[in-house]
Amino acid sequence: MYYEIVGANTRILGSVHVFPPGTSALPSWVVDAFNWADLIEMEHDKAEFGACFLDPHTNELKPWGALFIKLGQAFGSFPLQPGVEAEFANALRASSRPAMTYLESGHSIGALIDAVPFADIAAVGAAMDAAMPEMLANIGALHSAWERSNVAALEALQAESPLGSIPTMRHAFFTARNENWARTIAARGPSEKRQLLVVGAMHLVGSDSLLETLSRCGLDARRVPS
Template sequence: MYLQLTGTQVRLLGSMHLFPATSRRTPPWIADAYDWAEELVFESDPPTILPFLTAQSTNAAAPLSSVLPVDVWSQLQAVWPTEGPLAPLSTLRPWAALIVAPTLFQQVVEGVEPRLLRSAAAQGKPFRYLETAHDVANSLESIPLAAIADALALLMSDTTEPQRTLERMHDAWLHGDLQAVHHIAVESPMFNLPGIRDAILDARNRAWATRIHALLGRSERTLVVVGALHLCGPANLIDCLGVPAEPLF
């Protein structure tokens, strides 16, 4: 989960965006990576993505209610927050509902990125992002509506799956087992549906590889922090970079 790009001052850190609420500790290799780095690079800035979640943010929005079977729409509405930036459900773009819905059935605490960002802000350590909110929205907009409907139907048929998958994946992540993380992910219904993996992982990996290549000649020690799933499976970020990587953990 923590790798050195050979011959460069760039390292990759595979993160967990959320931790199970029962396992709040940050493993020591996260602190080691942070202390090594002179600059941090994260995926994107989550608060800037909020305006893109609603159907009003684009003229080509299909109402989520028209995408889902009636029973799935009713079940999802029944558990959706009635207040806050994600309410009401009817205003969200289909891909936004797909991304948010599993978290409704998870007991979690914040993961790696918010912790590192707080430390960087407090210590004046510079950081930047690999993509803009617009980039994220454009990628997720490519997910086929049929796949979104199928994924949400599968979720509502087994709402205990997101927590089980998170806990298994977190355990594999703590042990630095990328192969196990990948195996757990492909057992999740979401990643077996057409277009979802490409939009969430593969297409973004290809775009990020170009931006990370621009960092490889710098002398500053640079830590690139991305979700662990971006480092495993076909079309992973390491393969897209085409640079040998040495595991540090």
């Protein structure tokens, strides 16, 4: 899950946000990506996104905000380990390298999810509840597929996930964000410094993936040899 955009001095790393218990080390290709980069850019500031959970008019939780809080609490009930983003953030803080930047604002993703109908938010919640007994096993399967760069397995897991199986939520959470990111990347042109974009591995699979969207913008991405 490690790609380079041809002629742009930019690479893309597919990440996993949390690791299952007992994960011993980052894969070598993830470490290589971190060491290659001069600048690291991640999806968005989680605190800024979290602020969008509240309705600014009533100061009450939006239905989808409650959904994401519930998801975070579910993750917190398992002995999970910090994923790639947390590992990179800690390594950057411990070095003299520039702080990470972000591909999108928390408000931009919040606006996309605001457009998802309430009934579909409820359907995602129901799917999440149904998947809860298998959550730890699914996280383990996701990590295993990611570690092996098994694109087919990752695509199947995405299609079965609550966020990927409801069309309107899939559009908001994956398709539209991939399109926004691709336009941002294409508008920049080649980078003077070596730039690493770190996005969830699920954004790099399927016909609406970031890689396919970049291709439609005239940017070719190819696997970085391991």
